[in-house]
Amino acid sequence: MDFHHLEAFLAVADELHFGRAAQRLHIAQPPLSRMIQQLERDLGAQLFDRTTRTVRLTNAGEALLEPARQALDGLRSARRAVEFAGRGETGRVRMGFAGPSSHTLVGSLGRIVRERYPGIELVLRSTTFGEQALRAVLDHELDLAIVRVEDTPPSIARRVVAEEHYVLVVPEGHRLADRKIASMKDCADEDFIALPSEPGSRVRDAFIQAAHDAGYGPDIVQTAPDTWTAMALVAAGVGISFSVDAAVAYFAQPGVRIVPLREGRAPVFSFLIWRRDDSNPALREVIRASEDALPTPPSRRPRDPVSSPA
Numbered sequence: 001m002d003f004h005h006l007e008a009f010l011a012v013a014d015e016l017h018f019g020r021a022a023q024r025l026h027i028a029q030p031p032l033s034r035m036i037q038q039l040e041r042d043l044g045a046q047l048f049d050r051t052t053r054t055v056r057l058t059n060a061g062e063a064l065l066e067p068a069r070q071a072l073d074g075l076r077s078a079r080r081a082v083e084f085a086g087r088g089e090t091g092r093v094r095m096g097f098a099g100p101s102s103h104t105l106v107g108s109l110g111r112i113v114r115e116r117y118p119g120i121e122l123v124l125r126s127t128t129f130g131e132q133a134l135r136a137v138l139d140h141e142l143d144l145a146i147v148r149v150e151d152t153p154p155s156i157a158r159r160v161v162a163e164e165h166y167v168l169v170v171p172e173g174h175r176l177a178d179r180k181i182a183s184m185k186d187c188a189d190e191d192f193i194a195l196p197s198e199p200g201s202r203v204r205d206a207f208i209q210a211a212h213d214a215g216y217g218p219d220i221v222q223t224a225p226d227t228w229t230a231m232a233l234v235a236a237g238v239g240i241s242f243s244v245d246a247a248v249a250y251f252a253q254p255g256v257r258i259v260p261l262r263e264g265r266a267p268v269f270s271f272l273i274w275r276r277d278d279s280n281p282a283l284r285e286v287i288r289a290s291e292d293a294l295p296t297p298p299s300r301r302p303r304d305p306v307s308s309p310a
Helices: 003-015 018-025 029-043 059-086 100-116 130-138 202-213 227-235 281-293
Strands: 048-050 055-057 090-096 119-125 144-147 156-164 166-171 191-194 219-223 240-244 256-260 268-275
Touching (some): 100 227, 100 268, 100 281, 130 144, 130 156, 166 227, 202 240, 227 256
Antiparallel strands (some): 048 055, 144 268, 156 268, 166 240
């Protein structure tokens, strides 16, 4: 018994006429009759009562109707699943990102992927900072990531998806709160709230470097696992924090002010990265969708290559 035998049986059962069933299947009548006979031999039961004038289902034929339809539906579903997976319309893509600074980007991509490819599952992993995310992509733990990294190995493809600027987050009433722009030199005596040193936040590294360039080592009085927590601590008066505008732009956190930094005038960039040799068709379609969801900013650095989808 195979797909064609069941298809032939159902055609005859629906038409109750071998000639019309053969036309429906686009085959000649003798091969159709042979398929029905083979199926009857295989099942050890007569499925049709045939005369020169009529064709009727036997009790065995009636019993086979529903299982045959279910079996064919299952086979068709299996074929469609394989076809959709091969075209990248179904599948699973694991994506990492750092946190609040990437939420808008992740939301935009998730919406378009859901609209275009409802069969693709986008598995999201937050609090995945730059170097950690890069290693996870290289080690096949992630398929895709949004990161701030300066350099990537040749095996990694990347595209700029966001331009950001460094800012200070200070409590309301702080001496810098009403400044139109501040400098890290103004903060030498401040208590700082910073992201943890591990697993390697690019923002923390930039903060430490900016303080050293200003001539001092920052006094970090508290670490915070993410920007949400850091802002809550700032509002409570624990200290001030160094961040990026994308991370704080959509927070309705009372008690804090965002102050542009002179050191943040030069933009920093977030990249979408993936393995060049990744053959996952679903990833290919997500990368294509990202070109609409996360367009490269016009000010993208000309020297940075735009990699084609995998």
